Amino acid sequence: MELIENLKWRYATKKMNGQTVPQEKLDYILEAARLAPSSSGLQPYKIFVISDKELLAKIKDVAYNQDQITDCSHLLVFASWDGYSFDRMGEVFHKTAKERELPYSILEDFHKTIWGIFEPLPAAYHQAHTARQAYISFGMAIAAAAEQRVDACPMDGFLPDKVDELLELDKYGLKSVAFLALGYRAAEGDWLVNLKKVRTPKEEFIIEKV
Numbered sequence: 001m002e003l004i005e006n007l008k009w010r011y012a013t014k015k016m017n018g019q020t021v022p023q024e025k026l027d028y029i030l031e032a033a034r035l036a037p038s039s040s041g042l043q044p045y046k047i048f049v050i051s052d053k054e055l056l057a058k059i060k061d062v063a064y065n066q067d068q069i070t071d072c073s074h075l076l077v078f079a080s081w082d083g084y085s086f087d088r089m090g091e092v093f094h095k096t097a098k099e100r101e102l103p104y105s106i107l108e109d110f111h112k113t114i115w116g117i118f119e120p121l122p123a124a125y126h127q128a129h130t131a132r133q134a135y136i137s138f139g140m141a142i143a144a145a146a147e148q149r150v151d152a153c154p155m156d157g158f159l160p161d162k163v164d165e166l167l168e169l170d171k172y173g174l175k176s177v178a179f180l181a182l183g184y185r186a187a188e189g190d191w192l193v194n195l196k197k198v199r200t201p202k203e204e205f206i207i208e209k210v
């Protein structure tokens, strides 16, 4: 029940008041994001936590001038792998085996099979797949922020190539996927705060085959 109440409380905050989100709340949100599941457990994404005002101003310039970017406390930038490779997958599988105190050979066939699926697919497919994994983590962060009563605005209104350049994402083999601006609502300046939450009615949203 609490999750539903928290999801009803949250809204895509357009106007933030500049107040700082305490470190323990930020850590909680990031931990929820880190614990998200991903396809084959590859976690093919990272999160940049940005509070540098100069950098935020530069990001705003390539994000349709949206105020949340400079009014927020922290901007989370979800960035996913620019593609899979046998070695990149291998690093994760080797680490997984090591942490579980198992030989890598236990995962070797799986590793080869998964790479065999992706190898013939174009880079754009790889990127779309890694971005989908990042979105699961993004969703977890949105829910965790609501639980912490931290306001948030999920955002994809930005020029990804420009953001990639600003954050030098090529150095990490990453591409920007989505932003989550965290902060506290300036309710008096936000036209959205009191508007009804509109969602597809349950009977249209859920298609049952019984």
Ligand SMILES: Cc1cc2nc3c(=O)[nH]c(=O)nc-3n(C[C@H](O)[C@H](O)[C@H](O)COP(=O)(O)O)c2cc1C
Binding pocket: 010, 011, 012, 013, 014, 066, 153, 154, 155, 156, 157, 158, 178, 197
């Ligand atoms: C992936 C994604 C991208 C979004 N991009 C933006 C954005 O760039 N700017 C913005 O103000 N809101 C953005 N939103 C907010 C949505 O418009 C908002 O979540 C939606 O209308 C539902 O309203 P609610 O979040 O207040 O319940 C985005 C939401 C999502 C999930």
